Amino acid sequence: MTESAFPDDGACPPLLARALATGAPVAVAAAVRQERLLVPVVKAPAGSLPEDEADSCGTGDAMASVTFVAGDGRRAVLAFSSLDALHDWDADARPL
DSSP: OOOOSSOOOSOOOHHHHHHHHHTOHHHHHHHHHHSOOBOEEEEEOTTOSOGGGSOTTSSSOEEEEOEEEOTTSOEEEOOBSSHHHHHHHOTTOEEO
């Protein structure tokens, strides 16, 4: 087995963990700019995605990222600091 050029055990990066522990928005924002977050992708029900985003194999299975839309139309992407946190949210979600 070859080693990855980007090894990652799925744990929360130490800098991000320290920033999250402080609860200080400025520290968290600075850490997020320097560390990775995991964006979940989940199985999308057949027919729930526009045709151009659906599985081209015709199985009806597709994966989709999770987004939220605020009442004023602003969009946000869900992201997690660790694989454990992502799987606590949805055990079937996969990291991106």
